[in-house]
Amino acid sequence: MPDAAGDALVPLRIAVAGKGGSGKSVLSGTMARLIARRGGRVLALDSDLLPGLSMSLGSGPDPAEAPLWGATQKKPDGRGYMWGEGMHAALAAQRFALDAPDGVRLLLRGKQRPEGFGAVIGASQTFWEVVHGLVDAPEFRDWTLIGDLPAGQYQVADDWAPYARIYLVVVQPTMQSALTGRRILRVARMRAPEARHLVIANRVRDEDDVRHVEKLVGEPAFASLPVDEDVAAAATIFAETVKRLRDAGGAFV
Amino acid sequence: MKIAVAGKGGVGKTTVSGTVARALARSGHTVLALDGDLNPMLGVSLGVGGEQTELIVAARQAVAAGEEEHAPTIEEIVKRFGADAPDGVRMVIASRVEFMDPGCMCCGVNPVNLVRQLEHGERTVVCDLEAGIGTIERIETGVVDVLLVVANPTGKSLEVARRAIEIADGITEIVVVANRVAGDSDLELMREVLGDRELFVIPEDAVIAAADREGLAPIDLDPDSPGVAALVRLAERVAGAPVAA
Numbered sequence A: 001m002p003d004a005a006g007d008a009l010v011p012l013r014i015a016v017a018g019k020g021g022s023g024k025s026v027l028s029g030t031m032a033r034l035i036a037r038r039g040g041r042v043l044a045l046d047s048d049l050l051p052g053l054s055m056s057l058g059s060g061p062d063p064a065e066a067p068l069w070g071a072t073q074k075k076p077d078g079r080g081y082m083w084g085e086g087m088h089a090a091l092a093a094q095r096f097a098l099d100a101p102d103g104v105r106l107l108l109r110g111k112q113r114p115e116g117f118g119a120v121i122g123a124s125q126t127f128w129e130v131v132h133g134l135v136d137a138p139e140f141r142d143w144t145l146i147g148d149l150p151a152g153q154y155q156v157a158d159d160w161a162p163y164a165r166i167y168l169v170v171v172q173p174t175m176q177s178a179l180t181g182r183r184i185l186r187v188a189r190m191r192a193p194e195a196r197h198l199v200i201a202n203r204v205r206d207e208d209d210v211r212h213v214e215k216l217v218g219e220p221a222f223a224s225l226p227v228d229e230d231v232a233a234a235a236t237i238f239a240e241t242v243k244r245l246r247d248a249g250g251a252f253v
Numbered sequence B: 001m002k003i004a005v006a007g008k009g010g011v012g013k014t015t016v017s018g019t020v021a022r023a024l025a026r027s028g029h030t031v032l033a034l035d036g037d038l039n040p041m042l043g044v045s046l047g048v049g050g051e052q053t054e055l056i057v058a059a060r061q062a063v064a065a066g067e068e069e070h071a072p073t074i075e076e077i078v079k080r081f082g083a084d085a086p087d088g089v090r091m092v093i094a095s096r097v098e099f100m101d102p103g104c105m106c107c108g109v110n111p112v113n114l115v116r117q118l119e120h121g122e123r124t125v126v127c128d129l130e131a132g133i134g135t136i137e138r139i140e141t142g143v144v145d146v147l148l149v150v151a152n153p154t155g156k157s158l159e160v161a162r163r164a165i166e167i168a169d170g171i172t173e174i175v176v177v178a179n180r181v182a183g184d185s186d187l188e189l190m191r192e193v194l195g196d197r198e199l200f201v202i203p204e205d206a207v208i209a210a211a212d213r214e215g216l217a218p219i220d221l222d223p224d225s226p227g228v229a230a231l232v233r234l235a236e237r238v239a240g241a242p243v244a245a
């Protein structure tokens, strides 16, 4: 592994957001693996109903049934859901996160099912409770949390990443991608003004593309990732990004 | 006539909606372009530009300020939040974008409800739906006249298209739009999954990609490029009459 990943012992609290297909899962999955390889404890939080993160983590296909159903029970009056017996956020995360390569743990909100949203709604609500409970959970104080958010701005607006001290907003050199990035940055700054909000330019072919992203978004790119078929080369860049986050990061965790 | 556009995320729904809307307007239709996406982008492919699109989104967002009454009708939304796009297209955004109140009709608006409320009249409605099949599950008979199901030659988008067709079959006329086709093998793959349905082919086109890079409408960048010309023919096919580019 490239040394650039730096000291893994500073836990980071990261949410990754952007337009559909911008590269959120590739960035989240690769960063999670790199930090774990350096010895950091990493919980990857997949809050997307669509598949993605498990593929870029390399942890195999998602289970059909959301594991967090195991931490969930129906309310006595049958309307809505609540914690299962004796459950709480940290325990649910410990018990129902899946093992991914390099020791990364992966907690799923649950995936869309052919039967519709009803088939995941309880697990999905529990996931929301878990991410909120993890913010101050002593059991996870030393853990890096990396959230892969669904496309668009709505989860940032609806407070699905309350743990985030760093928002990585992934933007490709296109207008739609940049407008989405701007919307996310605006909402994230309202939601969490004290966090860092950083633009990651993705799939850039050259310096011109980086400038184009910066022009469309209206702020500088914190890091940029090339169009790259070569996973190893991409990983080096990701590692560099992780290192720079750490260098900047002490105050933000 | 009411046209809705569906498909997996990123397949080209917004490109198809915006360009078909513009082409129809050029041939004399009175067009209302309805952006049904929670992350509205239709302004970009319609050609109002990125900055103007953000202003329109912000105006729709102003409901949050509390000075607007809730549960407006579609005609009110069109009147209050509509904006003008080139060729006389009237554009409107269905949902608020940030901090929606999910229980509220004018916040998390279901675009299908809006399309349902719209009178047919002389107006041609083009609605860019949210990615996936969630919204089309709510389309009943008579809500839309034509559903454009957009797919790319990729397994996942074809799977979504197949499901969409299954759901909408018999409820509305369906035209399958095979977008970003680069060769015969792409078409074969799409036929394999979708069977012997008519596929309306839109070729992979660097002009369309370049338009998104710059935030321009493809039809403004080059109406004669192969992809844009095919989208203009798609508009003709849907309108059942020639459309002037």
Ligand SMILES: Nc1ncnc2c1ncn2[C@@H]1O[C@H](COP(=O)(O)OP(=O)(O)OP(=O)(O)O)[C@@H](O)[C@H]1O
Pocket (backbone or CB within 6 Å): A018, A019, A020, A021, A022, A023, A024, A025, A026, A027, A048, A050, A051, A052, A056, A150, A151, A202, A203, A204, A225, A226, A227, A228, A229, A234, B009
């Ligand atoms: N820097 C890059 N170079 C080349 N290909 C890339 C790069 N980043 C992402 N990709 C590719 O782009 C596609 C989309 O990436 P990814 O799945 O990470 O996006 P996403 O933002 O998570 O998408 P979704 O909104 O569907 O969850 C994938 O096929 C991925 O391999």
Ligand SMILES: Nc1ncnc2c1ncn2[C@@H]1O[C@H](COP(=O)(O)OP(=O)(O)OP(=O)(O)O)[C@@H](O)[C@H]1O
Pocket (backbone or CB within 6 Å): A020, A174, A176, B007, B008, B009, B010, B011, B012, B013, B014, B015, B016, B037, B041, B131, B179, B180, B181, B202, B203, B204, B205, B206, B208, B209, B210, B211, B212, B213, B227
């Ligand atoms: N025929 C084509 N040739 C080349 N590029 C295309 C073509 N059709 C669409 N694209 C490009 O693909 C990208 C996605 O298209 P578009 O935004 O229209 O998809 P969408 O289905 O609306 O996506 P979303 O689900 O994110 O709203 C854009 O960058 C667009 O320029």
Ligand SMILES: [Mg+2]
Pocket (backbone or CB within 6 Å): A024, A025, A026, A048, A051, A052, A053, A148
């Ligand atoms: Mg993803």
Ligand SMILES: [Mg+2]
Pocket (backbone or CB within 6 Å): B013, B014, B015, B037, B041
């Ligand atoms: Mg779109």
